[in-house]
Amino acid sequence: MPKPKHYRTSDPAYLRKRKACLAPDPLYCALCGERIDKTLKWPDPGCATADHIDAVSRGGHNLGPLQPAHKLCNEQKGPRARSGDRRRSEDAHVLPW
Numbered sequence: 001m002p003k004p005k006h007y008r009t010s011d012p013a014y015l016r017k018r019k020a021c022l023a024p025d026p027l028y029c030a031l032c033g034e035r036i037d038k039t040l041k042w043p044d045p046g047c048a049t050a051d052h053i054d055a056v057s058r059g060g061h062n063l064g065p066l067q068p069a070h071k072l073c074n075e076q077k078g079p080r081a082r083s084g085d086r087r088r089s090e091d092a093h094v095l096p097w
């Protein structure tokens with residue numbers, strides 16, 4: 001049995017996939033459809049990032065399918081699948097008397 005990998009971006013298999021994902025030229029953002037300027041470097045908001053189609057934070061595999069995306073678009077997409085905002089119950093202690 002292969003050991004489960006807990007590291008993500010340092011995984012050579014991931015890095016290969018990421019490189020292949022960002023290789024096309026011109027490269028287009030899968031989220032907004034605009035061209036990605038590959039000359040921009042991290043942490044420029046317009047730089048190229050490899051976005052997990054099935055976000056790892058939502059149970060997707062780190063080696064799952066990737067798509068190119070602007071850093072900004074990727075961040076705005078974010079790990080949004082937080083189910084049910086935890087509501088503060090501070091207003092709930094209203095006494096009957």
Ligand SMILES: [Zn+2]
Nearest residue numbers: 029032070073
């Ligand atoms: Zn974009």
